[in-house]
Amino acid sequence: MVAHKPRNTILPGGVPKLSRSAVYHKRALYKRKKVAVKASVEVAPTHKTKTVQGEKNGGTRQVPLKRQPRFYPTEDSKKPLNNRRKVKPTKLRGPLVRGQFSFCWPVCTAVRGSSV
Numbered sequence: 001m002v003a004h005k006p007r008n009t010i011l012p013g014g015v016p017k018l019s020r021s022a023v024y025h026k027r028a029l030y031k032r033k034k035v036a037v038k039a040s041v042e043v044a045p046t047h048k049t050k051t052v053q054g055e056k057n058g059g060t061r062q063v064p065l066k067r068q069p070r071f072y073p074t075e076d077s078k079k080p081l082n083n084r085r086k087v088k089p090t091k092l093r094g095p096l097v098r099g100q101f102s103f104c105w106p107v108c109t110a111v112r113g114s115s116v
Helices: 020-026
Strands: 047-051 060-064
Touching: none
Parallel strands: none
Antiparallel strands: 047 060
């Protein structure tokens, strides 16, 4: 069996030829029935029943399994942004050697042409 040619080919640069809405209409998804599948999720118990002594106390209590934190931050602290910059090694010119003294004239500063 031969694999079929995809409807939505990828153009150079990784861009698909058809948009999502065009593929939706091309595949005629609007004619099909939408069937929602409900995922069966078991609810984990959050509280535990304990017996309490004393006839005026009601007999039982609902105690949470996980205690609440004692410390609450006063303000929401900002989350630092991700830095995706790679650390690259410094490139030295051919005649320069690491540790050698070099003198640079300030070309693009306000003190251009004066001695530094």
